[in-house]
Amino acid sequence: MRLEFPVAGRDFQAAGGAAQKIKRTLRQIGIDAETARRVGIVAYEAEMNIVIHAFSGKVGVDILPERINVFAYDQGPGIADIDLAMQVGYSTAPEDIKEMGFGAGLGLPNMKRYSDNLVIESEVGCGTSIRAVINLPTKEGS
Amino acid sequence: MGQLFHSVLLIEEKCRGCTRCIKNCPTEAIRVRAGKARINAERCTDCGECIRTCDNYAKTAITDPLSRLKDYEYAIALPAPALYSQFGPDVDPATVLAALIDMGFDDVFEVAYGADISTFLTVEYLRRNKRKGPMISAACPAVVRLIQVRFPALIDSLIPVDSPMACSGKLAKEAKSRELGICEGKIGAFFITPCPAKVTWVREANNLGSFAVDGAISISDVYGEVAKRLPEVIPPYPKPKASSAGAGWGRTGGERIAAGIGKSLVVDGIHNVIDVLEQLEMGKLSDIRFVEAQACTGGCVGGALTVLNPFIGRMNLEALVARLETPPNLFEELDIDLNLLRRFDEFAIKPQIVAVPAFRLDQDVSRAISKAEMIEKVVNELPGLDCGSCGSPHCRALAEDIVQGLAVDTDCVFKLREEIEILAEQLFEMAKKSPPALKDNDAFSKPWE
Numbered sequence: 001m002r003l004e005f006p007v008a009g010r011d012f013q014a015a016g017g018a019a020q021k022i023k024r025t026l027r028q029i030g031i032d033a034e035t036a037r038r039v040g041i042v043a044y045e046a047e048m049n050i051v052i053h054a055f056s057g058k059v060g061v062d063i064l065p066e067r068i069n070v071f072a073y074d075q076g077p078g079i080a081d082i083d084l085a086m087q088v089g090y091s092t093a094p095e096d097i098k099e100m101g102f103g104a105g106l107g108l109p110n111m112k113r114y115s116d117n118l119v120i121e122s123e124v125g126c127g128t129s130i131r132a133v134i135n136l137p138t139k140e141g142s
Numbered sequence: 143m144g145q146l147f148h149s150v151l152l153i154e155e156k157c158r159g160c161t162r163c164i165k166n167c168p169t170e171a172i173r174v175r176a177g178k179a180r181i182n183a184e185r186c187t188d189c190g191e192c193i194r195t196c197d198n199y200a201k202t203a204i205t206d207p208l209s210r211l212k213d214y215e216y217a218i219a220l221p222a223p224a225l226y227s228q229f230g231p232d233v234d235p236a237t238v239l240a241a242l243i244d245m246g247f248d249d250v251f252e253v254a255y256g257a258d259i260s261t262f263l264t265v266e267y268l269r270r271n272k273r274k275g276p277m278i279s280a281a282c283p284a285v286v287r288l289i290q291v292r293f294p295a296l297i298d299s300l301i302p303v304d305s306p307m308a309c310s311g312k313l314a315k316e317a318k319s320r321e322l323g324i325c326e327g328k329i330g331a332f333f334i335t336p337c338p339a340k341v342t343w344v345r346e347a348n349n350l351g352s353f354a355v356d357g358a359i360s361i362s363d364v365y366g367e368v369a370k371r372l373p374e375v376i377p378p379y380p381k382p383k384a385s386s387a388g389a390g391w392g393r394t395g396g397e398r399i400a401a402g403i404g405k406s407l408v409v410d411g412i413h414n415v416i417d418v419l420e421q422l423e424m425g426k427l428s429d430i431r432f433v434e435a436q437a438c439t440g441g442c443v444g445g446a447l448t449v450l451n452p453f454i455g456r457m458n459l460e461a462l463v464a465r466l467e468t469p470p471n472l473f474e475e476l477d478i479d480l481n482l483l484r485r486f487d488e489f490a491i492k493p494q495i496v497a498v499p500a501f502r503l504d505q506d507v508s509r510a511i512s513k514a515e516m517i518e519k520v521v522n523e524l525p526g527l528d529c530g531s532c533g534s535p536h537c538r539a540l541a542e543d544i545v546q547g548l549a550v551d552t553d554c555v556f557k558l559r560e561e562i563e564i565l566a567e568q569l570f571e572m573a574k575k576s577p578p579a580l581k582d583n584d585a586f587s588k589p590w591e
Contacts, residue, residue, distance in 0.1 A: 001512075001514055001518075003518070016424075024501075025514050027292070028510065028513075028542070029502075029503065029507060029510040029511055030499060030502040030503070030504070030505075030507055030510050031507075033295035033297075033497060036295065037295040037424075037425075040423060040424055041424050044424050110425065114425075
């Protein structure tokens with residue numbers, strides 16, 4: 001099944017709401033706590049990146065029997081150097097947002113850390129799209 | 143099963159079927175059906191929020207009656223630190239303890255002293271535990287239950303040491319059994335509780351075979367009896383054992399102050415606690431070491447079974463904390479007296495904390511997924527006003543109830559009105575129609591003209 005939520009740039013009041021709704025559904029489906037937590041973190045970071053950097057976008061998940069795909073795409077400034085953006089502590093967030101305690105340069109590294117596969121595509125001046133895969137634990141492993 | 147016992151319950155006659163409690167329940171455990179609130183036992187955390195919000199006093203908590211003392215050869219009262227806060231700013235804890243004995247208890251054991259022990263165990267646990275990131279106090283049973291139901295990923299972040307109540311019960315019974323030469327089973331330890339969640343915790347532990355505490359009597363039930371004795375009772379002990387820090391556990395922030403752990407976060411009020419737990423679950427706040435979370439605003443002084451306003455209770459407790467002392471070598475003394483370091487494992491939390499999947503739509507994952515899909519469809523067709531008139535707390539909850547077969551879409555008054563409107567239009571259209579035998583310009587007869 002697919003869940004998809006609109007995200008507005010700079011809307012810090014609503015920020016985190018999409019990730020919370022996603023977590024709610026995962027809990028209802030009975031996805032194990034640790035996987036749900038990983039999906040929640042990846043979705044939250046993707047959502048926050050849109051809030052901090054982009055004009056508008058969407059974040060969502062596809063829930064499949066063996067894995068969960070988190071996706072996000074936005075209309076925004078894009079990422080000039082993805083490798084650099086993947087480094088812990090690197091951030092292009094504006095000063096006023098850093099003052100609010102966001103933009104610590106942990107978003108993309110966290111998404112990589114908590115997903116099994118992460119693909120980022122971006123075009124400067126257009127926007128960014130992100131796809132992350134989180135595998136569900138196999139029967140033997142759980 | 144023990145886990146289905148709940149202290150919080152409804153007084154049917156008083157419930158008017160309003161929507162106040164369903165909207166305030168942090169785990170969406172309440173529905174109004176046939177004009178009465180119904181509590182889902184699996185989801186309820188006994189936080190007492192519904193008791194506080196009900197204007198008709200239709201929610202109450204089952205606690206143990208004082209008559210249960212007779213079930214035991216020897217009965218010990220375990221007064222919560224919050225009890226001291228109920229009798230003004232100048233109360234001497236020793237007189238409160240004396241009043242409890244005068245009321246019929248054979249002895250008392252201060253839970254404030256148990257709090258000193260819990261502090262010791264918490265600090266020791268954090269020293270031994272190498273796991274990074276925030277660890278959450280398990281002292282508030284409503285918070286623990288909330289984590290079991292809504293935040294299972296955080297169960298491993300709970301500090302698994304006994305609460306002040308459990309430490310007190312265990313040590314009190316142990317000591318008395320040795321002193322009197324009777325077995326622990328003949329000694330009853332009764333917690334004087336500020337909240338229903340503790341009542342549930344005690345009952346559940348008993349059902350699972352753990353008897354550190356045998357019952358819980360509400361502060362409001364002993365309040366009058368204690369208050370009237372205070373002016374004249376003579377304290378049995380010249381000086382209670384608990385430290386200032388231990389007594390301070392009765393209000394929010396007390397645990398943090400007592401434990402003195404560097405970076406700590408203190409939160410109270412169940413809805414604020416949920417916000418913080420959401421963030422912790424997201425891996426935020428990773429630089430914090432200790433989280434003190436209290437379901438009630440103000441901490442235990444704000445419990446649903448206390449008598450005073452939480453803020454007045456807090457003020458009174460602050461005054462007591464200022465009068466008492468915390469010895470600089472408190473932990474060393476405790477360890478010498480009770481051998482805590484060597485016995486550390488005996489104070490592991492009981493019963494063990496496990497996830498309670500109360501929100502799961504179906505045992506089968508693929509069926510659960512299709513139900514989740516249906517919920518999304520249904521919720522889009524509902525008005526999104528979250529009025530609660532259907533008896534579910536908000537439109538999404540109604541959608542979930544519909545998909546689970548617990549409600550129908552016309553339970554929504556707006557959906558019902560929509561359907562009535564459609565039906566009325568159809569009726570109107572039908573009313574305009576008449577059989578050909580009654581119509582005048584009949585085209586059928588024209589060819590014969």
